[in-house]
Amino acid sequence: MNLRDLRYLVALADERHFGKAAERCFVSQPTLSAQIRKLEEYLGVPLVERQPKRVKLTETGEKVVERARRALQEADAISRSRRPTATRCRAHSRWP
Secondary structure, three states: OOHHHHHHHHHHHHHOOHHHHHHHOOOOHHHHHHHHHHHHHHHOOOOEEEEOOEEEEOHHHHHHHHHHHHHHHHHHHHHHHHOOOOOOOOOHHHOO
């Protein structure tokens, strides 16, 4: 698990669409989907219910996203203190 994986998960939670989340993170949809699946395997729990034309977070997925947002806020604060112009996939509407 790494920060990139958490950013992908947060983007997916915000967008509720693999393609839109991938676009927001500047990666292909298959790349984002594969990383989410690897994160699920690492954690040993499903985070996302994949349905045609619809993405829904599981109850565990919702909890992980909440914690991921906090972790990413802290990581970004650390990063800003060192290099203020870093480029990354952001959970735009929920960050200060």
